Amino acid sequence: MFLDFRPLAVAFGACACLLSGSAFAQAFPAKPITLVVGFAPGGATDIQARALAQLASKELGQPIVVENRPGVSGTLGPVTAFQQAAPDGYTLGVLPGTLFRVPHMMKVSYDPRKDFSYIVNVTSYVYSLSVAQDARFRNLDDLVAHAKAHPGKLSFATTGVGGSGHISVMRLAKAAGIEVTAIPYKGAAEAFTAVLGGHVDFTAEGGFGALADGGKIRSLGIFSDTRLKSRPMIPTVREQGLDVVARMTWGIGGPKGMDPKVVAALGSAFRKAMNDPSFVQVLEREDQPLAYMNSADYTAFAARMFDEEGRFVQELRIKAE
Secondary structure: OOOOOOHHHHHHHHHHHHHHHHHHHOOOOOEEEEEEEEOOOOOOOHHHHHHHHHHHHHHHHOOEEEOOOOOOOOOHHHHHHHHHHHOOOOOEEEEEEHOEEEEEEEEOOOOOOEEEEEEEEEHHHHHHEEEEEEOOOOOOHHHHHHHHHHHHHHEEEEEEOOOHHHHHHHHHHHHHHOEEEEEEEEOOOHHHHHHHHOOOOEEEEEHHHHHHHHEEEEEEEEEEOOOOOOOOOOOHHHHHHOOOOOOOOOEEEEOOOOOOOHHHHHHEEEEHHOOOHHHHHHHHHOOOOOEEOOEEEEEHHHHHHHHHHHHHHHHOOOOOO
């Protein structure tokens, strides 16, 4: 008597696959996760990433260990980590908006449109055109008028060629038809110190809130689509007639080829962490909003930003030093 076990084998195989997938989803994460931050410890992004990692750890049931690897405008650490790691969800990184700009300024070993798994976008930075409180400029029109009357004499502090603050000012200068001189500094703290000391006329960096609250600097405008809810008295640069918006974000990503179930599990955990009131407060200290995007939206956003940043770099003819 011949018994055909093939249908039974197929059925068992299908069940095994289903059980395997289910077990895999339930097992992740089975060990600590590393989150690479491409900036030095103690900065705004590092503080925010650590707060988010702590909250997401509770959702995932495993520690998320933050590892700082600064360099190349925050891109070096996560990019090199991803290139050396398996796409298993245990190596993640903070993805700054400069990730989409740097490839247009210098030769790199990655293509941000296809070499990463985008998990969730978290927030966006707010850049302010800031002057000292006692500066002669009361508004953006004053600054532009002065620059036109004194070509090439207006200077601003920047944290580096190709940085979002630098790009924003150069776009503003082109739109307004003025000449400005960039003076590089090592970080935003030094840039604001230069403004306060009268060494430069202005800066266009984030993290201006504490100095504004202390009455030390005055914002002539922010490079955002809309006014800040926390500072509704500050106009946007756009509403003052110059269509310049800085869309500098940071989110969480990983190596290309990550399992969609793992991406979904991580995305869910990070979204819950983002909505925690304690994390919202961390962002509010720097006047930063929540800017949630899921994996699909974040991936599409990355492609759009890559193209947009390419146009800006080409139009302004900016190259890395």
